[in-house]
Amino acid sequence: MAHDPLIFAPDGSTARLRAIMAALRDPSTGCPWDIEQDFASIAPYTIEEAYEVADAIEKQDWPALQGELGDLLLQVVYHAQLAEEAGHFTFANVAKSISDKMVARHPHVFGDEDREKSAAQQVQDWETVKAAERAARAQSGVLDDVALGLPALMRAVKLQKRAARVGFDWPDTAQVLDKIAEESAELVEARDTLTPAEVAEEMGDLLFVMANLARHLEVDPEEALRAANAKFTRRFRAIEAALADQNRRPQDSNLTEMDALWNAAKAAEKGNAAG
Template sequence: MHNLASLLGIMRRLRDPDQGCDWDLAQTYETIVPHTIEEAYEVADAIERQDFQSLRDELGDLLFQIIFYSQLSQERSTFNFDDVVQGICEKMIRRHPHIFETSETVLNSQKTNRSWEVIKAEERVGRRDNSQRETEISVLDGIAKTLPSLFAALKLQQRAALAGFDWPEIKPVVDKIAEELEELRTEIDEDGSPGKKEEELGDLLFACVNLARHLNINAEMALRNANRKFERRFRRVEALMGSLARDENKISLETMQTFWEQAKLEEGA
Protein backbone atom coordinates (compact mmCIF):
# COMPACT_ATOMS: atom_id res chain seq x y z
CA MET A 1 0.00 0.00 0.00
CA HIS A 2 1.59 3.23 -1.14
CA ASN A 3 1.48 6.41 0.94
CA LEU A 4 2.87 9.94 0.85
CA ALA A 5 6.36 8.70 1.66
CA SER A 6 6.14 6.43 -1.39
CA LEU A 7 5.31 9.39 -3.63
CA LEU A 8 8.17 11.44 -2.23
CA GLY A 9 10.50 8.51 -2.90
CA ILE A 10 9.25 8.15 -6.47
CA MET A 11 9.88 11.85 -7.06
CA ARG A 12 13.42 11.59 -5.72
CA ARG A 13 14.07 8.61 -7.99
CA LEU A 14 12.73 10.43 -11.05
CA ARG A 15 15.06 13.36 -10.34
CA ASP A 16 18.10 11.22 -9.53
CA PRO A 17 20.99 12.67 -11.57
CA ASP A 18 22.34 9.22 -12.44
CA GLN A 19 19.31 6.94 -12.68
CA GLY A 20 16.42 9.36 -13.07
CA CYS A 21 14.08 10.09 -15.97
CA ASP A 22 15.48 12.40 -18.65
CA TRP A 23 12.17 14.25 -19.00
CA ASP A 24 11.75 14.84 -15.26
CA LEU A 25 15.39 15.90 -14.92
CA ALA A 26 14.91 18.48 -17.67
CA GLN A 27 11.98 20.18 -15.93
CA THR A 28 12.17 23.54 -14.15
CA TYR A 29 9.70 25.59 -12.12
CA GLU A 30 8.73 27.42 -15.29
CA THR A 31 8.17 24.35 -17.46
CA ILE A 32 5.93 22.71 -14.87
CA VAL A 33 3.59 25.70 -14.46
CA PRO A 34 1.42 24.93 -17.54
CA HIS A 35 0.94 21.37 -16.29
CA THR A 36 -0.08 22.64 -12.86
CA ILE A 37 -2.69 24.96 -14.35
CA GLU A 38 -4.01 22.17 -16.54
CA GLU A 39 -4.27 19.76 -13.61
CA ALA A 40 -6.15 22.32 -11.51
CA TYR A 41 -8.71 22.78 -14.27
CA GLU A 42 -9.04 19.03 -14.66
CA VAL A 43 -9.87 18.81 -10.95
CA ALA A 44 -12.56 21.44 -11.45
CA ASP A 45 -13.91 19.58 -14.48
CA ALA A 46 -14.17 16.29 -12.57
CA ILE A 47 -16.08 18.03 -9.77
CA GLU A 48 -18.48 19.67 -12.21
CA ARG A 49 -19.12 16.30 -13.85
CA GLN A 50 -19.54 14.66 -10.43
CA ASP A 51 -17.02 12.06 -11.61
CA PHE A 52 -15.42 11.11 -8.31
CA GLN A 53 -13.25 8.37 -9.75
CA SER A 54 -11.68 10.93 -12.05
CA LEU A 55 -11.52 13.41 -9.17
CA ARG A 56 -9.40 10.97 -7.16
CA ASP A 57 -7.02 10.59 -10.08
CA GLU A 58 -6.87 14.32 -10.83
CA LEU A 59 -6.18 15.19 -7.19
CA GLY A 60 -3.28 12.76 -7.34
CA ASP A 61 -1.96 14.52 -10.44
CA LEU A 62 -2.28 17.88 -8.70
CA LEU A 63 -0.54 16.55 -5.59
CA PHE A 64 2.31 15.34 -7.77
CA GLN A 65 2.77 18.91 -9.02
CA ILE A 66 3.28 20.07 -5.42
CA ILE A 67 5.73 17.24 -4.81
CA PHE A 68 7.62 18.21 -7.96
CA TYR A 69 8.00 21.86 -6.95
CA SER A 70 9.08 20.79 -3.47
CA GLN A 71 11.74 18.46 -4.90
CA LEU A 72 13.11 21.22 -7.12
CA SER A 73 13.30 23.51 -4.10
CA GLN A 74 14.96 20.85 -1.97
CA GLU A 75 17.62 20.47 -4.64
CA ARG A 76 18.24 24.21 -4.33
CA SER A 77 18.30 23.93 -0.53
CA THR A 78 15.51 26.51 -0.22
CA PHE A 79 12.77 24.34 1.31
CA ASN A 80 11.36 20.82 1.15
CA PHE A 81 7.93 19.18 1.27
CA ASP A 82 7.93 19.06 5.08
CA ASP A 83 8.42 22.83 5.10
CA VAL A 84 5.41 23.20 2.80
CA VAL A 85 3.26 21.13 5.17
CA GLN A 86 4.58 23.01 8.20
CA GLY A 87 3.82 26.34 6.56
CA ILE A 88 0.23 25.51 5.59
CA CYS A 89 -0.51 24.05 9.03
CA GLU A 90 0.73 27.21 10.72
CA LYS A 91 -1.24 29.37 8.28
CA MET A 92 -4.53 27.51 8.81
CA ILE A 93 -4.13 27.68 12.59
CA ARG A 94 -3.35 31.39 12.38
CA ARG A 95 -6.33 32.09 10.13
CA HIS A 96 -8.77 30.23 12.36
CA PRO A 97 -8.12 31.78 15.77
CA HIS A 98 -11.69 31.03 16.86
CA ILE A 99 -10.90 27.32 16.48
CA PHE A 100 -7.30 26.95 17.57
CA GLU A 101 -6.62 29.68 20.13
CA THR A 102 -6.74 28.77 23.80
CA SER A 103 -9.74 29.90 25.83
CA GLU A 104 -7.56 32.41 27.69
CA THR A 105 -6.31 33.92 24.46
CA VAL A 106 -9.79 34.17 23.01
CA LEU A 107 -11.10 35.95 26.09
CA ASN A 108 -8.35 38.56 25.83
CA SER A 109 -8.54 39.05 22.08
CA GLN A 110 -10.90 40.26 19.38
CA LYS A 111 -9.18 38.13 16.74
CA THR A 112 -12.16 35.85 16.41
CA ASN A 113 -14.07 38.70 14.79
CA ARG A 114 -11.48 39.41 12.12
CA SER A 115 -12.23 38.39 8.58
CA TRP A 116 -10.11 35.97 6.61
CA GLU A 117 -8.98 38.78 4.33
CA VAL A 118 -7.95 41.00 7.25
CA ILE A 119 -5.76 38.23 8.67
CA LYS A 120 -4.25 37.63 5.23
CA ALA A 121 -3.50 41.35 4.91
CA GLU A 122 -1.65 41.28 8.22
CA GLU A 123 0.35 38.30 7.03
CA ARG A 124 1.38 40.16 3.88
CA VAL A 125 2.62 43.09 5.92
CA GLY A 126 4.48 40.73 8.24
CA ARG A 127 6.39 39.21 5.33
CA ARG A 128 7.94 42.56 4.34
CA ASP A 129 11.14 44.05 5.64
CA ASN A 130 11.14 47.54 7.14
CA SER A 131 12.13 49.33 3.92
CA GLN A 132 9.31 47.67 2.00
CA ARG A 133 6.76 48.55 4.66
CA GLU A 134 7.42 52.24 4.15
CA THR A 135 7.03 52.29 0.38
CA GLU A 136 5.13 49.27 -0.93
CA ILE A 137 2.25 48.50 1.40
CA SER A 138 -1.02 48.15 -0.50
CA VAL A 139 -4.12 46.05 0.02
CA LEU A 140 -3.50 44.89 -3.55
CA ASP A 141 -0.07 43.44 -2.76
CA GLY A 142 0.33 39.69 -3.11
CA ILE A 143 -2.20 39.10 -5.89
CA ALA A 144 -0.48 36.77 -8.35
CA LYS A 145 0.01 38.26 -11.82
CA THR A 146 -0.56 34.83 -13.35
CA LEU A 147 -4.13 34.40 -12.07
CA PRO A 148 -6.85 33.89 -14.69
CA SER A 149 -8.22 37.33 -15.52
CA LEU A 150 -11.72 36.79 -14.10
CA PHE A 151 -10.32 35.53 -10.82
CA ALA A 152 -7.75 38.34 -10.69
CA ALA A 153 -10.53 40.91 -11.19
CA LEU A 154 -12.46 39.38 -8.30
CA LYS A 155 -9.39 39.46 -6.03
CA LEU A 156 -8.70 43.11 -6.89
CA GLN A 157 -12.30 44.07 -6.14
CA GLN A 158 -12.34 42.13 -2.87
CA ARG A 159 -9.15 43.81 -1.71
CA ALA A 160 -10.38 47.27 -2.70
CA ALA A 161 -13.64 46.60 -0.85
CA LEU A 162 -11.62 45.68 2.23
CA ALA A 163 -10.22 49.21 2.12
CA GLY A 164 -13.74 50.66 1.81
CA PHE A 165 -13.68 51.26 -1.96
CA ASP A 166 -16.98 49.59 -2.82
CA TRP A 167 -20.60 50.45 -3.46
CA PRO A 168 -22.84 49.49 -0.54
CA GLU A 169 -25.81 48.83 -2.84
CA ILE A 170 -26.18 46.92 -6.08
CA LYS A 171 -27.92 49.63 -8.19
CA PRO A 172 -24.76 51.65 -8.96
CA VAL A 173 -23.01 48.37 -9.84
CA VAL A 174 -25.66 47.64 -12.47
CA ASP A 175 -25.57 51.26 -13.65
CA LYS A 176 -21.80 50.96 -14.11
CA ILE A 177 -22.32 48.05 -16.50
CA ALA A 178 -24.76 50.13 -18.54
CA GLU A 179 -22.24 52.98 -18.58
CA GLU A 180 -19.39 50.77 -19.75
CA LEU A 181 -21.59 49.14 -22.39
CA GLU A 182 -22.55 52.54 -23.77
CA GLU A 183 -18.88 53.59 -23.91
CA LEU A 184 -18.06 50.43 -25.84
CA ARG A 185 -21.01 51.02 -28.17
CA THR A 186 -19.72 54.54 -28.86
CA GLU A 187 -16.28 53.21 -29.81
CA ILE A 188 -17.89 50.68 -32.15
CA ASP A 189 -20.22 53.23 -33.77
CA GLU A 190 -17.39 55.74 -34.22
CA ASP A 191 -15.02 53.04 -35.49
CA GLY A 192 -12.56 53.65 -32.69
CA SER A 193 -9.12 52.11 -32.60
CA PRO A 194 -8.77 48.40 -31.74
CA GLY A 195 -6.88 49.37 -28.60
CA LYS A 196 -9.69 51.63 -27.40
CA LYS A 197 -12.34 49.00 -28.11
CA GLU A 198 -10.29 46.48 -26.18
CA GLU A 199 -9.97 48.89 -23.26
CA GLU A 200 -13.71 49.55 -23.12
CA LEU A 201 -14.52 45.85 -23.45
CA GLY A 202 -12.13 45.15 -20.58
CA ASP A 203 -13.88 47.77 -18.45
CA LEU A 204 -17.22 46.13 -19.24
CA LEU A 205 -15.96 42.68 -18.27
CA PHE A 206 -14.48 44.08 -15.05
CA ALA A 207 -17.83 45.67 -14.20
CA CYS A 208 -19.60 42.36 -14.86
CA VAL A 209 -17.27 40.59 -12.44
CA ASN A 210 -18.09 43.25 -9.87
CA LEU A 211 -21.81 42.59 -10.34
CA ALA A 212 -21.20 38.87 -9.88
CA ARG A 213 -19.33 39.62 -6.65
CA HIS A 214 -22.20 41.71 -5.31
CA LEU A 215 -24.61 38.89 -6.20
CA ASN A 216 -22.35 36.35 -4.47
CA ILE A 217 -21.89 34.58 -7.80
CA ASN A 218 -18.52 33.27 -8.92
CA ALA A 219 -17.97 34.83 -12.35
CA GLU A 220 -15.62 32.06 -13.45
CA MET A 221 -18.15 29.37 -12.58
CA ALA A 222 -20.97 31.36 -14.19
CA LEU A 223 -19.00 31.57 -17.43
CA ARG A 224 -18.04 27.89 -17.27
CA ASN A 225 -21.73 27.03 -16.88
CA ALA A 226 -22.58 29.25 -19.83
CA ASN A 227 -19.88 27.52 -21.88
CA ARG A 228 -21.33 24.11 -21.06
CA LYS A 229 -24.83 25.28 -21.91
CA PHE A 230 -23.68 26.65 -25.26
CA GLU A 231 -21.80 23.43 -26.05
CA ARG A 232 -24.80 21.28 -25.12
CA ARG A 233 -27.20 23.31 -27.23
CA PHE A 234 -24.91 23.57 -30.24
CA ARG A 235 -24.31 19.84 -30.22
CA ARG A 236 -28.09 19.48 -30.30
CA VAL A 237 -28.25 21.91 -33.24
CA GLU A 238 -25.75 19.73 -35.09
CA ALA A 239 -27.86 16.66 -34.38
CA LEU A 240 -31.02 18.40 -35.60
CA MET A 241 -29.31 19.51 -38.79
CA GLY A 242 -28.31 15.91 -39.49
CA SER A 243 -27.09 15.40 -43.04
CA LEU A 244 -27.22 19.13 -43.71
CA ALA A 245 -24.13 19.49 -41.54
CA ARG A 246 -22.08 17.66 -44.17
CA ASP A 247 -22.25 20.65 -46.45
CA GLU A 248 -21.98 23.91 -44.54
CA ASN A 249 -22.74 25.92 -47.69
CA LYS A 250 -26.32 24.64 -47.62
CA ILE A 251 -26.99 25.79 -44.07
CA SER A 252 -28.17 29.35 -43.59
CA LEU A 253 -27.80 31.24 -40.35
CA GLU A 254 -31.59 31.48 -40.18
CA THR A 255 -31.87 27.68 -40.32
CA MET A 256 -29.31 27.27 -37.58
CA GLN A 257 -31.08 29.85 -35.42
CA THR A 258 -34.33 27.92 -35.86
CA PHE A 259 -32.65 24.75 -34.65
CA TRP A 260 -31.06 26.72 -31.80
CA GLU A 261 -34.45 27.89 -30.60
CA GLN A 262 -35.71 24.31 -30.82
CA ALA A 263 -32.78 23.13 -28.71
CA LYS A 264 -33.64 25.78 -26.11
CA LEU A 265 -37.28 24.71 -26.08
CA GLU A 266 -36.30 21.10 -25.57
CA GLU A 267 -34.39 22.16 -22.47
CA GLY A 268 -37.35 24.13 -21.22
CA ALA A 269 -35.42 27.40 -21.50
Protein backbone atom coordinates in the same frame (compact mmCIF):
# COMPACT_ATOMS: atom_id res chain seq x y z
CA MET B 1 18.09 5.96 -7.22
CA ALA B 2 15.72 4.42 -9.77
CA HIS B 3 16.13 1.10 -7.94
CA ASP B 4 15.08 2.46 -4.54
CA PRO B 5 12.74 -0.25 -3.12
CA LEU B 6 10.34 2.48 -1.97
CA ILE B 7 9.58 3.32 -5.60
CA PHE B 8 8.03 -0.12 -6.07
CA ALA B 9 6.28 -0.30 -2.68
CA PRO B 10 2.49 -0.26 -3.34
CA ASP B 11 1.79 1.15 0.12
CA GLY B 12 4.53 3.78 0.00
CA SER B 13 2.02 6.66 -0.09
CA THR B 14 3.45 10.18 -0.34
CA ALA B 15 6.99 9.05 0.44
CA ARG B 16 6.86 6.75 -2.59
CA LEU B 17 5.69 9.59 -4.83
CA ARG B 18 8.50 11.83 -3.58
CA ALA B 19 11.04 9.07 -4.25
CA ILE B 20 9.70 8.64 -7.78
CA MET B 21 10.01 12.37 -8.44
CA ALA B 22 13.55 12.47 -7.07
CA ALA B 23 14.45 9.56 -9.38
CA LEU B 24 12.90 11.28 -12.39
CA ARG B 25 14.96 14.39 -11.65
CA ASP B 26 18.25 12.53 -11.06
CA PRO B 27 20.81 14.17 -13.39
CA SER B 28 22.49 10.87 -14.21
CA THR B 29 19.70 8.33 -14.43
CA GLY B 30 16.48 10.35 -14.57
CA CYS B 31 14.06 11.24 -17.37
CA PRO B 32 15.54 13.81 -19.80
CA TRP B 33 12.24 15.70 -20.05
CA ASP B 34 11.78 15.93 -16.27
CA ILE B 35 15.39 17.00 -15.78
CA GLU B 36 14.89 19.94 -18.16
CA GLN B 37 11.85 21.36 -16.35
CA ASP B 38 11.78 24.33 -13.98
CA PHE B 39 9.14 26.18 -11.94
CA ALA B 40 7.97 28.27 -14.88
CA SER B 41 7.64 25.35 -17.31
CA ILE B 42 5.69 23.26 -14.80
CA ALA B 43 3.36 26.04 -13.60
CA PRO B 44 0.94 25.77 -16.58
CA TYR B 45 0.50 22.05 -15.87
CA THR B 46 -0.26 22.87 -12.23
CA ILE B 47 -3.05 25.23 -13.28
CA GLU B 48 -4.39 22.72 -15.81
CA GLU B 49 -4.49 19.93 -13.23
CA ALA B 50 -6.41 22.14 -10.78
CA TYR B 51 -9.05 22.76 -13.44
CA GLU B 52 -9.28 19.04 -14.19
CA VAL B 53 -9.95 18.43 -10.49
CA ALA B 54 -12.78 20.98 -10.64
CA ASP B 55 -14.12 19.34 -13.81
CA ALA B 56 -14.26 15.90 -12.17
CA ILE B 57 -16.09 17.38 -9.18
CA GLU B 58 -18.60 19.16 -11.42
CA LYS B 59 -19.26 15.88 -13.24
CA GLN B 60 -19.40 13.99 -9.91
CA ASP B 61 -16.99 11.49 -11.45
CA TRP B 62 -15.40 10.17 -8.27
CA PRO B 63 -12.99 7.64 -9.87
CA ALA B 64 -11.78 10.44 -12.15
CA LEU B 65 -11.47 12.76 -9.15
CA GLN B 66 -9.16 10.26 -7.46
CA GLY B 67 -6.88 10.29 -10.48
CA GLU B 68 -7.03 14.07 -10.93
CA LEU B 69 -6.18 14.68 -7.28
CA GLY B 70 -3.17 12.42 -7.78
CA ASP B 71 -2.13 14.49 -10.78
CA LEU B 72 -2.48 17.67 -8.72
CA LEU B 73 -0.51 16.16 -5.84
CA LEU B 74 2.25 15.32 -8.31
CA GLN B 75 2.48 19.01 -9.14
CA VAL B 76 3.02 19.88 -5.47
CA VAL B 77 5.71 17.20 -5.20
CA TYR B 78 7.31 18.41 -8.44
CA HIS B 79 7.60 22.02 -7.28
CA ALA B 80 8.85 20.90 -3.86
CA GLN B 81 11.52 18.75 -5.52
CA LEU B 82 12.65 21.69 -7.66
CA ALA B 83 12.78 23.89 -4.57
CA GLU B 84 14.76 21.34 -2.57
CA GLU B 85 17.31 20.98 -5.37
CA ALA B 86 17.71 24.77 -5.44
CA GLY B 87 18.02 24.98 -1.66
CA HIS B 88 14.82 27.00 -1.18
CA PHE B 89 12.69 24.62 0.92
CA THR B 90 11.58 20.98 1.16
CA PHE B 91 8.30 19.09 0.92
CA ALA B 92 8.33 18.86 4.72
CA ASN B 93 8.58 22.66 4.89
CA VAL B 94 5.56 22.92 2.60
CA ALA B 95 3.52 20.58 4.82
CA LYS B 96 4.62 22.43 7.96
CA SER B 97 3.75 25.83 6.49
CA ILE B 98 0.19 24.90 5.58
CA SER B 99 -0.32 23.05 8.87
CA ASP B 100 0.87 26.05 10.88
CA LYS B 101 -1.31 28.35 8.80
CA MET B 102 -4.47 26.27 9.28
CA VAL B 103 -3.94 26.08 13.05
CA ALA B 104 -3.29 29.82 13.28
CA ARG B 105 -6.35 30.69 11.17
CA HIS B 106 -8.73 28.49 13.19
CA PRO B 107 -8.32 29.62 16.80
CA HIS B 108 -11.97 28.67 17.37
CA VAL B 109 -11.02 25.05 16.68
CA PHE B 110 -7.40 24.76 17.82
CA GLY B 111 -7.26 27.62 20.34
CA ASP B 112 -9.27 29.23 23.10
CA GLU B 113 -11.75 31.20 21.01
CA ASP B 114 -15.46 30.41 21.07
CA ARG B 115 -16.44 28.00 18.32
CA GLU B 116 -20.05 29.22 18.38
CA LYS B 117 -19.72 32.11 15.95
CA SER B 118 -21.44 32.91 12.68
CA ALA B 119 -19.93 32.06 9.33
CA ALA B 120 -19.74 35.80 8.61
CA GLN B 121 -17.77 36.38 11.80
CA GLN B 122 -15.42 33.53 10.91
CA VAL B 123 -14.78 35.10 7.50
CA GLN B 124 -14.07 38.46 9.16
CA ASP B 125 -11.69 36.83 11.64
CA TRP B 126 -9.98 34.97 8.78
CA GLU B 127 -9.42 38.24 6.94
CA THR B 128 -8.00 39.84 10.09
CA VAL B 129 -5.49 37.02 10.44
CA LYS B 130 -4.55 37.24 6.76
CA ALA B 131 -4.05 41.00 7.07
CA ALA B 132 -1.65 40.41 9.97
CA GLU B 133 0.20 37.83 7.87
CA ARG B 134 0.53 40.33 5.00
CA ALA B 135 1.86 42.94 7.42
CA ALA B 136 4.43 40.45 8.71
CA ARG B 137 5.57 39.92 5.10
CA ALA B 138 5.88 43.71 4.68
CA GLN B 139 3.00 43.82 2.23
CA SER B 140 1.39 47.14 3.03
CA GLY B 141 -0.69 47.60 -0.13
CA VAL B 142 -4.32 46.52 -0.07
CA LEU B 143 -3.90 44.57 -3.33
CA ASP B 144 -0.37 43.26 -2.71
CA ASP B 145 -0.98 39.52 -2.48
CA VAL B 146 -3.82 39.01 -4.98
CA ALA B 147 -2.17 36.36 -7.15
CA LEU B 148 -1.32 37.33 -10.71
CA GLY B 149 -1.88 33.77 -11.95
CA LEU B 150 -5.57 33.59 -11.03
CA PRO B 151 -8.16 33.36 -13.82
CA ALA B 152 -8.87 36.92 -14.90
CA LEU B 153 -12.51 37.04 -13.73
CA MET B 154 -11.61 35.55 -10.36
CA ARG B 155 -8.75 37.99 -9.90
CA ALA B 156 -10.99 40.91 -10.86
CA VAL B 157 -13.45 39.98 -8.12
CA LYS B 158 -10.68 39.56 -5.55
CA LEU B 159 -9.19 42.93 -6.44
CA GLN B 160 -12.61 44.56 -6.13
CA LYS B 161 -13.30 42.89 -2.79
CA ARG B 162 -9.99 44.13 -1.43
CA ALA B 163 -10.69 47.68 -2.59
CA ALA B 164 -14.21 47.51 -1.16
CA ARG B 165 -12.84 46.74 2.31
CA VAL B 166 -11.30 50.20 2.44
CA GLY B 167 -14.38 51.91 1.03
CA PHE B 168 -13.50 52.04 -2.66
CA ASP B 169 -16.76 50.62 -4.00
CA TRP B 170 -20.13 51.64 -5.36
CA PRO B 171 -22.87 51.45 -2.70
CA ASP B 172 -25.31 49.46 -4.86
CA THR B 173 -25.85 47.92 -8.29
CA ALA B 174 -27.41 51.04 -9.84
CA GLN B 175 -24.03 52.75 -10.21
CA VAL B 176 -22.48 49.53 -11.54
CA LEU B 177 -25.18 49.25 -14.20
CA ASP B 178 -24.59 52.88 -15.17
CA LYS B 179 -20.90 52.12 -15.54
CA ILE B 180 -21.67 49.08 -17.72
CA ALA B 181 -23.71 51.31 -20.04
CA GLU B 182 -20.84 53.82 -20.14
CA GLU B 183 -18.21 51.15 -20.88
CA SER B 184 -20.44 49.56 -23.53
CA ALA B 185 -20.78 52.89 -25.32
CA GLU B 186 -17.01 53.41 -25.16
CA LEU B 187 -16.48 49.95 -26.65
CA VAL B 188 -18.79 50.74 -29.57
CA GLU B 189 -16.91 53.98 -30.16
CA ALA B 190 -13.59 52.14 -29.95
CA ARG B 191 -14.77 49.59 -32.48
CA ASP B 192 -15.47 52.31 -35.01
CA THR B 193 -12.61 54.73 -34.42
CA LEU B 194 -9.74 53.26 -32.39
CA THR B 195 -6.87 50.80 -32.83
CA PRO B 196 -7.14 47.06 -32.03
CA ALA B 197 -5.14 47.63 -28.84
CA GLU B 198 -7.56 50.35 -27.71
CA VAL B 199 -10.54 48.12 -28.54
CA ALA B 200 -8.99 45.38 -26.39
CA GLU B 201 -8.52 47.85 -23.54
CA GLU B 202 -12.17 48.93 -23.67
CA MET B 203 -13.26 45.28 -23.79
CA GLY B 204 -11.22 44.64 -20.67
CA ASP B 205 -12.83 47.58 -18.90
CA LEU B 206 -16.29 46.23 -19.73
CA LEU B 207 -15.43 42.74 -18.51
CA PHE B 208 -14.01 44.19 -15.29
CA VAL B 209 -17.24 46.07 -14.59
CA MET B 210 -19.29 42.95 -15.43
CA ALA B 211 -17.27 41.09 -12.80
CA ASN B 212 -18.07 43.90 -10.38
CA LEU B 213 -21.79 43.54 -11.10
CA ALA B 214 -21.53 39.81 -10.42
CA ARG B 215 -19.85 40.57 -7.10
CA HIS B 216 -22.61 43.01 -6.10
CA LEU B 217 -25.22 40.40 -7.04
CA GLU B 218 -23.28 37.76 -5.05
CA VAL B 219 -22.79 35.69 -8.20
CA ASP B 220 -19.48 33.96 -8.85
CA PRO B 221 -18.67 35.09 -12.42
CA GLU B 222 -16.40 32.10 -13.04
CA GLU B 223 -19.17 29.68 -12.09
CA ALA B 224 -21.75 31.66 -14.05
CA LEU B 225 -19.59 31.63 -17.17
CA ARG B 226 -18.82 27.91 -16.78
CA ALA B 227 -22.56 27.26 -16.59
CA ALA B 228 -23.13 29.40 -19.69
CA ASN B 229 -20.37 27.50 -21.50
CA ALA B 230 -21.99 24.20 -20.56
CA LYS B 231 -25.39 25.43 -21.74
CA PHE B 232 -23.95 26.62 -25.05
CA THR B 233 -22.18 23.28 -25.56
CA ARG B 234 -25.35 21.33 -24.74
CA ARG B 235 -27.55 23.30 -27.11
CA PHE B 236 -25.05 23.37 -29.95
CA ARG B 237 -24.73 19.59 -29.68
CA ALA B 238 -28.51 19.45 -30.00
CA ILE B 239 -28.18 21.40 -33.25
CA GLU B 240 -25.55 18.93 -34.47
CA ALA B 241 -27.75 15.98 -33.52
CA ALA B 242 -30.80 17.42 -35.30
CA LEU B 243 -28.78 18.01 -38.45
CA ALA B 244 -27.17 14.57 -38.20
CA ASP B 245 -30.67 13.05 -38.31
CA GLN B 246 -30.85 14.58 -41.79
CA ASN B 247 -27.34 13.34 -42.68
CA ARG B 248 -26.08 16.92 -42.56
CA ARG B 249 -23.48 18.90 -40.64
CA PRO B 250 -23.52 22.49 -39.32
CA GLN B 251 -21.41 23.64 -42.26
CA ASP B 252 -24.18 22.33 -44.53
CA SER B 253 -26.72 24.54 -42.77
CA ASN B 254 -27.12 28.30 -42.30
CA LEU B 255 -27.56 30.68 -39.40
CA THR B 256 -31.34 30.97 -39.76
CA GLU B 257 -31.85 27.21 -39.64
CA MET B 258 -29.37 26.68 -36.82
CA ASP B 259 -30.94 29.51 -34.81
CA ALA B 260 -34.33 27.80 -35.14
CA LEU B 261 -32.80 24.52 -33.96
CA TRP B 262 -31.17 26.36 -31.06
CA ASN B 263 -34.55 27.77 -30.01
CA ALA B 264 -36.08 24.31 -30.27
CA ALA B 265 -33.36 22.92 -27.99
CA LYS B 266 -33.91 25.79 -25.58
CA ALA B 267 -37.68 25.17 -25.51
CA ALA B 268 -37.13 21.46 -24.98
CA GLU B 269 -34.84 22.15 -22.01
CA LYS B 270 -37.36 24.49 -20.44
CA GLY B 271 -40.11 21.94 -21.02
CA ASN B 272 -38.07 19.20 -19.35
CA ALA B 273 -37.29 21.50 -16.42
CA ALA B 274 -40.96 22.37 -16.00
CA GLY B 275 -41.88 18.70 -16.14
